[in-house]
Amino acid sequence: MAVSIAQRPAANTRLLILTFLTTLILHHSLADVPAGAPTTEELPHRRFEYKYSFKGPHLSQKDGGIPFWIHTGNTIPSADQVRITPSLRSQKGSVWTKNKVNFEHWEALVTFRVSGRGRMGADGLAMWFTTEQGLDGPVYGAADQWNGVGVFFDTFDNDGKKNNPAIVVVGNNGKLVYDHQNDGTTQALGTCLRDFRNKPYPVRAKITYYKKTLTVMFNAGFTPDKEDYELCTKVDNMVLPTEGFFGVSAATGGLADDHDVLSFLTFSLTEPGQQPPPPESEIPKEEKDKYQEEFQNFQQELDKKKEEFQKEHPDIQGEPIEDIYETVNDQEIRQVFEGQNRIHLEIKQLHRQLAMILDEQRRYVSVITDEVAKKGTNAESAQLDTVGQQQLGSVLATQQEVLKNLNELRNSFYESLKQIGSAQGNAGALGTYETIQHFNEIKEHLHTVKRDVEHLVQRNAQNPAEKTVKCPEVPPMPSCLSTVHFTIFIIIQSVLFFCYIMYKSQQEAAAKKFF
Numbered sequence: 001m002a003v004s005i006a007q008r009p010a011a012n013t014r015l016l017i018l019t020f021l022t023t024l025i026l027h028h029s030l031a032d033v034p035a036g037a038p039t040t041e042e043l044p045h046r047r048f049e050y051k052y053s054f055k056g057p058h059l060s061q062k063d064g065g066i067p068f069w070i071h072t073g074n075t076i077p078s079a080d081q082v083r084i085t086p087s088l089r090s091q092k093g094s095v096w097t098k099n100k101v102n103f104e105h106w107e108a109l110v111t112f113r114v115s116g117r118g119r120m121g122a123d124g125l126a127m128w129f130t131t132e133q134g135l136d137g138p139v140y141g142a143a144d145q146w147n148g149v150g151v152f153f154d155t156f157d158n159d160g161k162k163n164n165p166a167i168v169v170v171g172n173n174g175k176l177v178y179d180h181q182n183d184g185t186t187q188a189l190g191t192c193l194r195d196f197r198n199k200p201y202p203v204r205a206k207i208t209y210y211k212k213t214l215t216v217m218f219n220a221g222f223t224p225d226k227e228d229y230e231l232c233t234k235v236d237n238m239v240l241p242t243e244g245f246f247g248v249s250a251a252t253g254g255l256a257d258d259h260d261v262l263s264f265l266t267f268s269l270t271e272p273g274q275q276p277p278p279p280e281s282e283i284p285k286e287e288k289d290k291y292q293e294e295f296q297n298f299q300q301e302l303d304k305k306k307e308e309f310q311k312e313h314p315d316i317q318g319e320p321i322e323d324i325y326e327t328v329n330d331q332e333i334r335q336v337f338e339g340q341n342r343i344h345l346e347i348k349q350l351h352r353q354l355a356m357i358l359d360e361q362r363r364y365v366s367v368i369t370d371e372v373a374k375k376g377t378n379a380e381s382a383q384l385d386t387v388g389q390q391q392l393g394s395v396l397a398t399q400q401e402v403l404k405n406l407n408e409l410r411n412s413f414y415e416s417l418k419q420i421g422s423a424q425g426n427a428g429a430l431g432t433y434e435t436i437q438h439f440n441e442i443k444e445h446l447h448t449v450k451r452d453v454e455h456l457v458q459r460n461a462q463n464p465a466e467k468t469v470k471c472p473e474v475p476p477m478p479s480c481l482s483t484v485h486f487t488i489f490i491i492i493q494s495v496l497f498f499c500y501i502m503y504k505s506q507q508e509a510a511a512k513k514f515f
Helices: 002-032 285-312 328-375 386-430 433-461 464-469 483-512
Strands: 045-048 069-073 082-085 092-097 105-115 124-130 147-154 166-173 188-192 203-209 214-219 230-235 245-251 258-270
Touching (some): 082 245, 105 124, 105 245, 124 203, 147 203, 188 214, 245 258
Antiparallel strands (some): 069 092, 092 245, 105 203, 124 245, 147 166, 166 188, 188 230, 203 214
């Protein structure tokens, strides 16, 4: 116990000495840093360049083109993405900027998908910055011997070293032929092994060229986080042309993948302290004058159309622009009129069906009237047999039921007419000429149906007793089968039956011989 108490002052003394030495070293290290020197490097100024970019949702135009870009081969632009190559064998395509880049430092953010059904894919996708547009060629769908740099996303293992999928950076001065057999590894300035096929989220690549350093950052698409980048490769002391074209190309071989580019965003980088180039300097004077002339022509044509419209429609001249658009009340009235139009169509259909029924009833009445006129002078018409009386009774019952249904239809039409008339009266001056014409046509059809139904009811209601007495005589039914014919038929059927029985017994006896 005494030993432990005696050792405590010595331990505290050593701790104080170590603390003092650490503080002294830290003070000297901070004193060596000059005053005002920045501790971290300042980031460059970034500006978005829309003429060298594309993204959804309105990516393609009506003619199938991409603004400020051209596409070749099997490329298929759509509203949300650009399919560089579909998942078919031996396909290739590319997209390139129409104009050359005129800024020294840049950054490209590319979002893409590489998807296929198989465990392996081919051939891959490439991103380019070259002095010329490599519209067609053997290197991932682009030209060989390019002058610039290409970042290749290679999916197929040509050399059999099981080092694919991989990202490879290859530079070229216009004289180098790409080494396909070795997947460009003998010419690579930088490479990294990353799997970018069939990911749950789009894959992203950030390619930055700043102060003669090319940096490739990669987002594998495992999460929806757009800023989840990791360093793939970095190439120092790399000299690229000051002007060039951006491009994306892809190709398939014996195996095939869908190579889809969702967006290509380009940013120009300016060193801190330097003045960014003004936007006007990017547009040549000739092109600017041409755009100005086109704008003036368009403005003149628009003014002419406005004058013509005002001459044709003097009533709305001088009205505010807001009055042209539909208000809430106008929308409700339009919906009411649309509902009335649908009712009008339904009533027209009922009118056609009722007209068919009336035609059929007229035909039945005319037939009965003709028969009554023919048999009216015949005294034997009163001596109808029982079957004829039952049939005539069923016909009359059917006629009464039809007349009842017609009366119900007439009542329903009356109700519809009242409702439509009230709706038309409530609409008042708000109804358009077309709507009023619809209502008038409906009323005309309903009145016609009303007259036809009343006429039919009157004809059927006149002297029902006389119509019952003067029913037409049903002609006697001829005998379709005589006794002789029936006897012959029974004999023939019996003979055929016995022959069939004998045939079956012989077949069964022959079959038993094999057992």
